[in-house]
Amino acid sequence: MxxxxxxxxxxxxxxxxxxxxxxxxxxxxxxxxxxxxxxxxxxxxxxxxxxVDYFLHSSDLDTSLLTNVEIAVVNRSSQSRPLSPLHPDRAFVPLLHRTVDLPLRVVYWPYVTIGSSPDAIHVGEDGLFKSPYIQLVDMYDDHPDTVWVADETVGGNVPRDWCENLLQAVHNVRRYRRTKTLPLFWPIHFLQTHYDFPSDYLCKPSRDELGGEYWTRYFKRSVILHRSWNETLQWVDTGYHINSKNRLFLPDQIHTPLVVRSDIVEAMHNYLKIRGRSLSDDIASLPRPIDVIHLWPLGNSSEVYQGYSNLRTKVSQIVVDLSKQHPDWKTVVGIVGKARYLGRQKVSRLLIQVMLTSKIHVVSQRDQWEDHYRLMEALASGALVLTDRMLSLPEGLKNGTSLIEYSNSAELREYIQFYIGHEKDRLSIAREGRFIAMSKHRSWHRMEEVLFGRIISLCSESPNEHGPCSFEERI
Missing domain, CATH: 1.10.287 (Helix Hairpins)
Incomplete structure (x- = not known):
């Protein structure tokens, strides 16, 4: 009530x-x-x-897929994940309003009509294809429990045209479903992983036509407002969460952070295989001759987009200054491989080598938004990750346990010097960070969270719980 x-x-x-x-x-x-x-x-x-609770049925599922997976009844009060760290008492209830069979039939729109898009590959497209509990189907699917994922990344960033096209597609499908006496409303999950800034609610004027809050959900990468560079402090102000009391009358948005890119994992697999190792090994303890890396250039390099990058430049300067004070350190500051769009479409072998041979990987975010691919890439590499403070830290990650957050210049300097000299502490945190990234933040994990409210492709370091985490699967 x-x-x-x-x-x-x-x-x-x-x-x-x-x-x-x-x-x-x-x-x-x-x-x-x-x-x-x-x-x-x-x-x-x-x-x-x-x-309403919901059930996942596996009657139509290949039983061989159940080795590493737990299928369970999900109780809203105990197991559903929160909407945000600020609202741990408010559970996210999936849009599955009744019992469904697995694999869940999903229309990926507008991919289903126009095909792949480079910016959608790493999250929506890869995740939907690689989860064994999701089956991609055509828009005119005859099954009554078909659901939709509407990905704004596919088809460009023209919200008005995108929304009009979605609404037209829904109307066309309704006409078809009416002839088959199928339900005229179905779950639609809006996925926004491309926008850097917290954008307005996608297709908000059309939401009632699509079924309102009962049939629609917003899943967004960017959920932090008013993060900005503070010239006085020479550091970032962290802002506040989009679901906080400052936005009381707006619909809740479920945080959907970026993932460990599958092409990065594949490149790591290939690099390790040549050297007689595998992703299942304790790669955190591999020989790591490079002490510290921060993959952002000093100065006005044309290789990268320089907007909102005061913090990144500041961090690069700190690492350079520290390396001058410690001439025995080996440091890397600057771009390795390709940046921007090319870097998201092709993986540099040199980048993989540098990440897998570094003890500490310092990452920093843009001045005005949180979350980027480099955080998950760094965690997956087995290095100790130092990141500037995040209000929307991805699920499972914890400061001091799986990574280290720094809040100012002094902390960053202190942490780098401490962990270079304390190998046992460094390796313990690096191992935990890698495990969290690889077991909770692959593309299929994210899409299962969107559709089921939780990850169902589970694994564990203990062979008695779920299945083993080989990290070699689905490469």
Whole structure:
């Protein structure tokens, strides 16, 4: 009942806000009427679905796939993951409103109509193809439990056209489903992993036509607002979470951070195989002659996009200064391999070599947003990862246990010097960080979280729990 009341207030506030921000009193009255209508709709029980648990059936699944996987009943109050670290008491309830069989049938839109897109490969496309519990199907699928993933990364970044095309596709499919007496509404998961800034709610004006909050969810990479460079402090202000009290009347957005890229893992596999090692080995303890790396250049290099990069430049300067104070250290500061778009489409062998032979990998984020691929790549390499503080630290990662967060220049200098001299501590944190990245943050893990509310491709370091973490699968 409390959840319903909060949802009601949010819905009403959203419509009032839309009315107030427009210049005419007439628009405000329309917003007020919409709010009153929404209040009535909420009180009639639109949100009753939040009390429903769901089951995953494996009757149609190849039993060989169950070796490394736990199939379980998910209870909303105990196992569903939170919406955000700021709301641990508010569970994310998946859009599966009844029992479904595995593999789950998924329409990946607009991939299903226009094919691959470079920016979508690493998360949506790779994850949906590689999860054994997901089956990609055509838009005109006849199954009643088909769900959609609408990925804004596919098809460019023109929200108006993208939303209009999605709405048209939904209308076309509804006409077809009506002839088959199939449900005319189905779960639609909006996936936004490309936008660097926390963007507005994708297709917000069309959300009611798509089924409202009952049938739609937003999954976003960027969930931190007002992060910025502070000239006085010469450091970043961390901002606040998009689901915080400052955004009370807006719909919740589920954090969907970037993943360990599969092409990076494949390149690491190939590098290790030549040297008689594998991804299943304790690669954190491999010989690592390079002491510290920070893969960002000093100065105005044309190799990278220099916008919002004050912090990155500052961190590079700190690492360079430390290396001058410690001439026996081997450090790498600058771009290794390709940057920007080329770096996301092709993996440099030199980059893999540098990452796998470094003791400490310092990563830093852009001044005005959080989350980037380099964090997960660094963790997967088996190096100790030092990152600037994150309000949206990906699930499972913990400061001091699986990585180290630094909040200012002094901390960064202190941590680098300490962990170079304390190998046991460094290796312990590096191993845990790598395990978390590889067992919870591959592309299929992320898409299973989106669709099922939790990871179902589980593994464990203990052979008695789930299955072993070989890390060699699905390369």
């Amino acid at each position: 409390c959840f319903r009341a909060v949802s009601t207030l949010r819905f009403v506030g959203e419509h009032l806000y839309d009315g107030l921000r427009r210049p005419t009193w007439w628009c405000f009255r329309i917003g007020l009427l919409a709010a009153v209508f929404g209040l009535i709709r909420q009180l009639l029980g639109t949100y009753s679905f939040v009390q």
